[in-house]
Amino acid sequence: MNKHFEPSELVGTPVAQVGISRPHESAHLHVSGRAYYTDDIPESEGTLHVALGLSPIPHGRLKSIDIEALRAIPGVVAVLTAADIPGVNDCGPVVHDDPIFAKDTVQYVGQPVFAVVATNRLIARRAAAKASKVLDIEPLEAVLDPREAVSRQSFILPPMHLTRGNPAEAMATAEHRLKGTLSLGGQEQFYLEGQIAYATPADDGGVKIQCSTQHPSEMQLMASHALGVPANRVHVECRRMGGGFGGKESQSGLHVCVVAMAAAKLNRPVKLRLDRDDDFMITGRRHGFEYDYEVGFDATGLIIAADLTMISNCGFSTDLSGPVMTRAICHFDNAYWLPNVAIRGYTAKTNTQSNTAFRGFGGPQGAFAIEAILDRVAGALNLDPVTVRHTNFYGRRQNNVTPYGQVIVDNVIHELTGELLRTSGYWARREAIERFNASSPVLKKGINIGPCKFGISFNLTHLNQAGALVHVYTDGSIIVNHGGTEMGQGLNTKVAQVVAEELGVRFERVRSTATDTQKIANTSATAASTGADLNGKAAQDAARQIRRRLEAFASQIYGGEPEDVVLSGGRVQVNGTNLSFEELVAKAYVSRIQLWSDGFYATPEIHWDRETMSGNPFYYYAYGAAISEVMIDTLTGEWRLVRADVLHDAGRSLNPALDVGQVEGGFVQSMGWVTSEELVWHPKNGKLLTHAPSTYKIPTANDVPAEFTTRLFKNENVKDSIFKSKAVGEPPMLLGFSVWLAVRDAVRAAGGPGSDPVLDAPCTPEAILMAVQSVKKPAAVA
Structure with a gap:
């Protein structure tokens, strides 16, 4: 008996190692200060x-x-x-x-x-x-403003265009039309x-x-x-x-x-x-975006045509600005069917830091535009924003093709938002908020929903590959090394869970080691939410090869067929014989059975033509929604998040505890981006003025509401992802938009029906105060 292994391994009790909540593999080191960083x-x-x-x-x-x-x-x-x-x-x-x-x-x-x-x-x-x-x-x-850069034809890359249908003709015949501009800041x-x-x-x-x-x-x-x-x-x-x-x-x-x-x-x-x-x-940061748009819609709020120009502030060099804009274009639709759409993307070159990847990689910037547009449509028609969003959701069996040509086969946005509306008590709270606002001249409440459909895979197809090594030592302990990097998200924990599940042992037997170019070569970045998908599959491949060798060896020495050998709970059952995993491993070593293996995985079914802006760039989609309730002070512009309800689709989660943490973290980080995290450059000397915690405000624990409910939607991936799970790193970045939308709802309440707030992001108290003044003007509906 090895005293380092759990006693329950010795009784052969099957214990699932994936789909369960367990702590981050380095949590005890993080909290004690013993985790080694560079x-x-x-x-x-x-x-x-x-x-x-x-x-x-x-x-x-x-x-x-x-x-x-x-x-x-x-x-x-x-x-x-x-x-x-x-x-x-x-x-x-x-x-x-x-x-x-x-x-x-x-x-x-x-x-x-x-x-x-x-x-x-x-x-x-x-x-x-x-x-x-x-x-x-x-x-x-020096050119510091992205709109000025576009006027000077100062681009990092040639403009990108994506068109579906006949947006100009559909726009001309639409019952209602809205035009507008919008600004979304970057994020450190x-x-x-x-x-x-x-x-x-x-x-x-x-x-x-x-x-x-x-x-x-x-x-x-x-x-x-x-x-x-x-x-x-x-x-x-x-x-x-x-x-x-x-x-x-x-x-x-x-x-x-x-x-x-x-x-x-x-x-x-x-x-x-x-x-x-x-x-x-x-260093650079998330690209700030500028938008010019026009939308045509009918009396129910159904979008007939949309025309969008997006300008990203790239800074002085290209970095990753190309794929960031591509993903923004591919996420403008978010969860909505847009039959006639024209999108233009301009990558503006400015004399500022070169902007780069940030959680969501352009997807949130694209989705933000359609959410802002739909919110204006709802206000102009005096309809609830939930109703307008539901009217425009992708269909289950029709109206399910994206502007770039990918057929959506896993749509659960209707079921997911329906469940969230019920569990959050949205409609009753909407009525209560309207009563509160009618009797409160200074403080105003707002509530709104932020849905999410987020594509999972790298834009650049060849990056969707990964490798791993799994070593089983003669005492039954296991090492896994893969090409992903651990940045606190729990990737090593999930990969170790996968290996433990495949080899039929408990998690405690498996140890993840440092990412190392001398072990796994030619790795892709740990980005685009693909860390567990790619590296988990590669590690599964390696572990499965070892398991099959052990099954074949066990059947050879004890009789029976390899497929009848059971590795579970740290025990091996074969043709009536029951032995421990380490006993089988020791025998396999003496018989010169290979106890290590490499694994490889390449995501199937994806392709992308960047010239035509069409293809299947994503293996699947992750869905989610958040409902946020806020209160603003119309005299000072101060605001507070009163309550947040989040429901997110992580498929058949590998580790629910880690995934809930990622969803909550993404929501709060997104909320900070669209509310308090303001970047300011000196208009003349070009110096970044918000370059320290004293001048750049990220959310703190005090910004998290007392009522914050986060749940995972019961679902499983229709694609052959790792144990039918779904990526959870980047998609939640869209959920925090519900806070900005709720603030906009509260500002609209300050002006009454038909109000059309002018509110960019981040909506700092100063911006909210100016927006309160703007609602005195009626909405301009054609």
């Missing part, structure tokens, strides 16, 4: 520290750098510039337009121009802070652990990099290109991150390249950890 790795003797020298202006011609003045500072070991890069001066993930160090031109306030390597971090930072004194930059005109990832990388020289010109990244393979390639060496000389490892949210998918690359170059040049370990202000100033 900054906790013990520094090797002689470790040097790096800080980045940043451009003080948004656009200019770089004439010179006074490197000698920096080198003369005591403690400074080296100063690196673009001229010191042995390979390629680029860390762009798709298009090679993102320099590691500015060479001839600086393009935003905060762009790295040089790196100071010093004996300690404080010296490096103090030297780097002299950037404004040592840089000679000739100022050039605000991960708890900032950007950090630690590089150590290795044999034969190689380098080992430990870093906080969602994409180790891309970091490996970026570093190899910067060093001018093959990828096999670069080893990248990531055990866990203190949050990522997309901000560590591509933008960890610059920091990885800098430490790799410094370590290779100086043959010493080198570490770079940004402080919060520099992290804000250097």
Whole structure:
């Protein structure tokens, strides 16, 4: 008996390892402070520290750098510039337009121009802070506003277009029409652990990099290109991150390249950890969007035609702006049938930080537009917003084809929203709120619903693949390694549950190890909500191969057929013989049976033509809805979330506790984005003014309502996903829109029937106060 295994394993009781709630595999380490993050790795003797020298202006011609003045500072070991890069001066993930160090031109306030390597971090930072004194930059005109960029034809990529039906003709004949503009701000990832990388020289010109990244393979390639060496000389490892949210998918690359170059040049370990202000100033965030739209509809609120122009603020380089806009276009429909639609997407180039991936990857920006439009339609017709949304939902057997041509075969939005309306008591609360508002001249309540249909898969088809390794040791303990990264979402826990289920052992036998490019090669980023889908399937493939070998071996030595062998509860039952899992493993080892295996998975049935903007880009859809109730003060613009009810479709959940946590986290993060998280750049010098917790407000525990009910919708995936589960990382980002919509409902109540609030997002108290003034104007319905 192995004392490390649960006693219940020894009695052979079948115990399911998936579909049950269990704690995050590192929860005990997180709460005790014993979880190792990159900054906790013990520094090797002689470790040097790096800080980045940043451009003080948004656009200019770089004439010179006074490197000698920096080198003369005591403690400074080296100063690196673009001229010191042995390979390629680029860390762009798709298009090679993102320099590691500015060479001839600086393009935003905060762009790295040089790196100071010093004996300690404080010296490096103090030297780097002299950037404004040592840089000679000739100022050039800067473009800071995305609408201005479009007027100047300043684009990152060619415009994108998607059209279905005849929207112009349908619009002209529609009974009612509305036009409008809308602005949706960006969002800072605000991960708890900032950007950090630690590089150590290795044999034969190689380098080992430990870093906080969602994409180790891309970091490996970026570093190899910067060093001018093959990828096999670069080893990248990531055990866990203190949050990522997309901000560590591509933008960890610059920091990885800098430490790799410094370590290779100086043959010493080198570490770079940004402080919060520099992290804000250097890295990009969620793309802010501008919208121009026109919608035609009938007296019931049914959308006849929609015309939409979306402008994304990309910043100075491409980064991931292409797929972000593509996903925005593919999510404008959200949960609604749009028979005639024209969508144009413009990727505006501005002299600001290069914006990047963020939870939802453009999907929320697309869905936000249709939710705002439908809310205006409901107000213009004096109909309840729930009724108008229900009128426009995709049908079950007809009106179920998206504008990009994918047939929806898993639609549960009708059942899901119906259940949520019942359990939340929506209609009774709507009546109560109307009575409250009629008797309350200053405080106004609002309630609204935010539905969700979110496509799951990477836009770029070839990224939908994953690999894994499973090792069974002779004592029956198990290791699993896969290409996904753990950033607190519980991916390692879910993958370990999958392996335990496949091998018929308890979860405690399985341990997940650090993501490592020397174990799993050519991995995709842990993004697009595909972490458990891809890596879970790959690990299942590997574990299943081992199980089949053990079944064949057991039947060989004990008789019977392999398919009759049962591995369950840590026991093996075969032809009347009952033995422990570790006993079978030990016998298999002596008989030279392979006890490890690699696994691979590629998502089937998906394809995408980016020229025609059509295809099946998503393997399936995740659905959800939230109902939020708010109260606003019409004299100050202050607001409070009174109650939130959330129902989300996670399919046959692998781990309900983890999934509920992801749904709640996504809802709150989304709520922060559309209410309090305001980004402000100085209109003249281009500096980001909201670059610290003191000026940028994310939600806190105090913003979560006392009544917050989150449940998982009983459903199972119609597709062959991992144990019929559904992804849950990004879809909940649409649910927080219900808070913004509820605020809009409360503002509308301040103006009475027919009010049409002018309210952008985020709806800060200032914005709410101005919106209250705007409701004095009647809605403009053609």
